[in-house]
Amino acid sequence: MITELAAMLKDRFGIVFNNPDLLAEAFTQASYVNEHQDQKLKFYERVEFLGDAVLELAVSEYLYKRYKDMPQGKLTRLRAAMVCEDSFASFARECGFPQYIRLGKGEQKARAWERDSLLCDIFESFVGALYLDQGREPVLKFVHQVIFPKLDEGRFDGVFDYKTTLQEYLQRDGDVDIDYQLIEQDGPANERSYEIAVLADGKKIGQGWGHSKKEAEQSAARQAYSQLQQSNDQ
């Protein structure tokens, strides 16, 4: 099972552990250890303790540097949405981790590998083990593949209101006139879609699409905000 996991990690993420025991530890639940006491195995909890803090810092540093004008309150809300059981469990699923978790017989029967709490733990323990095995850089590479693209896909957009964020950003040094304009409306009534542009003092700074006007406006604001942040970086 751990051999297959190692092969998958190499294929998919280019990750090869120097110490395969550490990888095994990260994917082994206490219930499995108890059933194989002759093997003196370790279970994932200690590396999970470390991985939790490694992920917290990786996400914090990324958010801090990417959103140069975002106030602390928003940074904290966004981090909380990214660093939580729900999202870590999703990441574990997207990485194909569930099938490689070593569980005792009872936990296997109970389909423990489907539980968010376990998947979240395993995502953290994997990152903790990777950090111990190879240090900071490979962890950053991994989270850049797995976590940060989800920000751009809008997975955490529910956390904050991009229209407000954009407005605060544009008006930080004075008044700016912000306007949302419907560009196109498509499809039959039950599956209509909208294309909306956002303008700052009459100049178009972003465009978005959605199944409601509200969704399209948020999408346009997000795109504009993201563009402005990027041009700010250069």
Add this chain to the structure above:
Amino acid sequence: MITELAAMLKDRFGIVFNNPDLLAEAFTQASYVNEHQDQKLKFYERVEFLGDAVLELAVSEYLYKRYKDMPQGKLTRLRAAMVCEDSFASFARECGFPQYIRLGKGEQKARAWERDSLLCDIFESFVGALYLDQGREPVLKFVHQVIFPKLDEGRFDGVFDYKTTLQEYLQRDGDVDIDYQLIEQDGPANERSYEIAVLADGKKIGQGWGHSKKEAEQSAARQAYSQLQQSNDQ
């Protein structure tokens, strides 16, 4: 004020910021920024957001590596005791930080520099700024000076019971007979002190001192546990 702070940091910790604005940011509250709008200052909240995660990882990694046999539950309790408002506020005081915090007039009058919540924030923001300015290593050096010695001084001993910890450690591979013996009892009744040794299978493995037998036993267990961990490292 920031100049004096910089001199103090250099004297006491050998820390010199490449970017003094970052240091100033870490010690500036929003109330001060609001009263000096012409200066376009930044306040500490964003670097505090980062510092919080930097400290969490530094402490987690240290505990993980130092206590090689400590189960996750205890690691987590110990981390929570170290990474909290109370202890960060104490560290800020011990570093002499309070007098250098830039506050608005109202906050100065309210003696905000005495508040644990503010001191905790400033301790985190200082570490966040140091991390941004100089990276990981100088932060580790700083926490090795300021935080970790407190572990050996027993400041976080309340968190866990060393007698239990030692027992769990010694008996992890089978039964070991643990015995606490009174070596010496000193002083008048109202300020008596006790010297107690701890023995494992009849061999002395530690010794401790305290104003009660209980305190002396905990101290002996802590010393024994710490010794065992160190010889385990070699």
